[in-house]
Amino acid sequence: MNRLNRDQMAARVAWDIPEGAYVNLGIGLPTKVANYLPQEREIFLQSENGLLGMGPAPAPGEEDWELINAGKQAVTLLTGGCYFHHADSFAMMRAGHIDICVLGAFQVSVTGDLANWHTGEPGAIPAVGGAMDLAIGAKQTFVMMELLTKQGESKLVEACTYPLTGLGCVSRVYTDLAVFDVGAEGASVIEMVDGLTIEELRKLTGVPLAFAA
Amino acid sequence: MIDKKVASAGAAVADIFDGASVMIGGFGTAGMPDELIDALIARGVGDLTIINNNAGNGESGVAALIREGRVRKIVCSFPRQPDSHHFDAAYRGGKIELELVPQGNLAARIQAAGAGLGAIFTPTGYGTLLAEGKETREIDGKHHVLEYPIHADFALIKAQRADRWGNLVYRKTARNFGPIMAMAAKTTIAQVADIVPLGSIDPEAVVTPGIFVQRVVKIAPALAAAA
Numbered sequence: 001m002n003r004l005n006r007d008q009m010a011a012r013v014a015w016d017i018p019e020g021a022y023v024n025l026g027i028g029l030p031t032k033v034a035n036y037l038p039q040e041r042e043i044f045l046q047s048e049n050g051l052l053g054m055g056p057a058p059a060p061g062e063e064d065w066e067l068i069n070a071g072k073q074a075v076t077l078l079t080g081g082c083y084f085h086h087a088d089s090f091a092m093m094r095a096g097h098i099d100i101c102v103l104g105a106f107q108v109s110v111t112g113d114l115a116n117w118h119t120g121e122p123g124a125i126p127a128v129g130g131a132m133d134l135a136i137g138a139k140q141t142f143v144m145m146e147l148l149t150k151q152g153e154s155k156l157v158e159a160c161t162y163p164l165t166g167l168g169c170v171s172r173v174y175t176d177l178a179v180f181d182v183g184a185e186g187a188s189v190i191e192m193v194d195g196l197t198i199e200e201l202r203k204l205t206g207v208p209l210a211f212a213a
Numbered sequence: 214m215i216d217k218k219v220a221s222a223g224a225a226v227a228d229i230f231d232g233a234s235v236m237i238g239g240f241g242t243a244g245m246p247d248e249l250i251d252a253l254i255a256r257g258v259g260d261l262t263i264i265n266n267n268a269g270n271g272e273s274g275v276a277a278l279i280r281e282g283r284v285r286k287i288v289c290s291f292p293r294q295p296d297s298h299h300f301d302a303a304y305r306g307g308k309i310e311l312e313l314v315p316q317g318n319l320a321a322r323i324q325a326a327g328a329g330l331g332a333i334f335t336p337t338g339y340g341t342l343l344a345e346g347k348e349t350r351e352i353d354g355k356h357h358v359l360e361y362p363i364h365a366d367f368a369l370i371k372a373q374r375a376d377r378w379g380n381l382v383y384r385k386t387a388r389n390f391g392p393i394m395a396m397a398a399k400t401t402i403a404q405v406a407d408i409v410p411l412g413s414i415d416p417e418a419v420v421t422p423g424i425f426v427q428r429v430v431k432i433a434p435a436l437a438a439a440a
Contacts, residue, residue, distance in 0.1 A: 048316065049240040049386050065243060066387040072241040072294075083385055085392040085420070086240075086266075087324040090317030094337060118342070125304055126313050127293035133317030133337045167340040167356075 001195035004176045011036040013102055013144055013174050017043055021099040022092070024048065024134055027071040030102040030144050046098060048130040050089050053081020070130065093130070093137040101138035103131065105145045105170075107160040110187035110207050112170040114143065115162035128165075135166035147175035147204065154205040156180060156187065177201065181212065188212045217379045217429050218408055222252035225402045225430045229253055229367055232285075234262040236323070236363075236394040237275055238370035241267060241294075244387035245274040246371040246404045248432045253369070259283040264323070264365055266316065266390060268292035268300035279303050288363065290316035315343060318360055320393060326362035327396025327425075333360055368398030372421070375405040376412075379426030380419045388420065395425040402428045 004012065006029060014036035017023055022044045025033050034056070037043050045054040047069045054069060055076035063074035077083075092098055105116040117131045118124065135141055145155055156173060172190075173180040178201055179190040188210035192201060198211050219225040226249060229235065235253075239245030254277060263284050268291075269276025278284050280299040287309060292300050303309040314322070315337045325333050334357035338344040348359040370391040373384035381403055383391055395401040403421075408431045 047386070049243070050389050051386055064385065067385040068241065068243050072243075077385075083383070083388055085388050086316075086320040086390045087393045090320045094317055094321075094335070123305070125293040125301060127291045128313055128315050128343065129291040130316040132315040132341060132343070136336050136339070137317070164341045 001177070002193045004193060006032060007036075009144060009174055009176055012179070013142060014038065017041070017100060019043070022046055022052070022097065024093065024098050024101040024138065026101065026103040026131070026134065028104045030104060031071060033102055033144070046089070046092060047075070048089050048093070048134070050084050050086060051077060051081060052084070052092075053078040055081070090130070090133050093133050096137060096139050098138040100140050100142060101134045102142045102144055103134060105143045105155065106162045107155050107157050108143050108145075108170050108173050108182060109157055109160050110182055111184060112168045112182045113160050114141070114165045114170050115160040117165050118163045120163045131165050135169045140172070141170050143170050143173045145173070145175060147177045154207065156182075156205050156207055158207050177204070180209075186210065216377045217423070217427060218377055219428045219430045222248045222404065222430055222432065223255065225249065225404075225428050226252045226256055226369070228400075229256065229258055231258050232260045233258070233367060234264065234365040236264040236365040236368040236390070236398050238368070238389065238391040238394055239265060239267070239274065240386065240389040242270050242274065243385075244371050244383075244389050244391060246369045247274045249369040249402060249404050249430070250274050250278055254278060254281050254283065260285045262286045262288065264288045264363055264394075266290055266319065267294060268297055268311075270294060271296045276300070279309065282308070284309055286310040286312065288312040288314060288319070290314055290319050313343060319363070320390065322360055322363040323390065323397045324393045326364045327393055330362060332362065334358065335360055363397065365394070365398040366400065368394040368401040370394055370401065370403050372403050372405045374407045374409055374414060375403060375426070375429040376409055376414055376423070377429075378411060379403070379423030379429055380414050381405070381421035381423075381426060382414055382418060383420055392421045395421045400427045401425055402430070404430050404432045406434045407431065
């Protein structure tokens with residue numbers, strides 16, 4: 001089968017982001033989506049640390065360390081972009097002003113529960129950042145992740161075993177093997193990579209899957 | 214004549230006491246008032262409760278305060294970072310208490326303190342470990358968690374420009390928690406790159422009105438960059 005690499009996954013997510021959308025890309029894998037947003041669409045990227053209209057990384061040597069993204073990397077501001085304080089930034093997220101946020105995940109349940117902040121292992125130092133606010137606040141929360149762990153276990157699950165980030169907050173899951181809608185009705189398959197069958201996908205995930213033909 | 218200018222970082226923090234709660238602006242190192250923190254370390258006080266988004270990066274700012282053993286408790290959203298080794302060691306050694314707060318709740322609780330609210334209901338964190346034991350309420354069909362304001366004795370923040378009345382403007386994403394911390398603390402101390410005459414800051418562009426700021430101290434950007 002034609003498993004998608006991380007750049008292909010990012011391009012697939014980017015294709016579903018429409019003109020005019022206000023979008024927050026979580027740190028890690030979702031950051032890649034910015035590289036594949038169709039040039040002809042005007043899309044507003046928001047960063048939790050107080051900017052709207054975030055542009056690409058500056059040229060080497062041009063970094064301004066007072067202009068950074070949520071991952072604390074140097075970025076730029078597009079013409080027309082603006083700055084604001086943290087309470088305004090999280091108001092944008094919490095109250096649904098952000099249309100789409102894209103997050104990474106340890107696990108997503110078929111009903112849209114998300115676990116992406118803490119492994120819960122003894123001795124692990126917990127850190128939550130903006131994950132819980134983003135997960136429950138945006139109009140639509142997309143998850144982008146490899147479907148299977150390195151050990152081959154499905155990260156799309158019936159019920160999350162890692163500590164939760166939010167309940168019923170994820171609407172769509174983009175993976176290297178398939179795209180799923182999740183929610184109160186359970187999980188349904190939107191598309192699969194070439195060479196994969198629904199039976200194989202059911203076997204890999206071990207969860208009930210409807211097929212949206 | 215009202216003049217909130219203070220001659221030095223040391224003079225600006227001279228009344229911060231043992232056991233004080235201190236909000237410190239900054240997201241990572243952007244907006245971190247390093248020189249005020251250095252002055253606080255030099256002052257020698259400890260047993261502090263620090264409110265910051267992170268728990269220190271590298272060797273400067275909040276990381277230095279923790280390294281020097283001055284912090285009893287930290288309230289933050291994202292302590293674990295590649296360069297948070299001083300916090301990591303203190304936490305694993307049981308030498309520092311951590312209250313972990315989702316970032317938006319941190320901002321909202323600080324803002325609630327600054328706005329004089331008794332508490333807030335927030336949807337963030339409902340059904341998670343970070344809401345365990347907290348009062349909840351369903352409002353308009355949506356679950357919320359009761360969270361209380363975060364007050365502080367002092368706020369140390371960094372802005373770009375001030376006048377002698379304490380009006381502030383910030384620079385780029387160094388703004389982050391500065392405006393809301395200024396509102397929430399009993400005494401707010403701003404380090405700024407420049408202090409300008411009254412009227413030089415466009416009144417339409419003032420981000421933090423001077424009523425929220427008690428002291429301003431000029432730290433030349435060249436010094437800030439070298440620190």
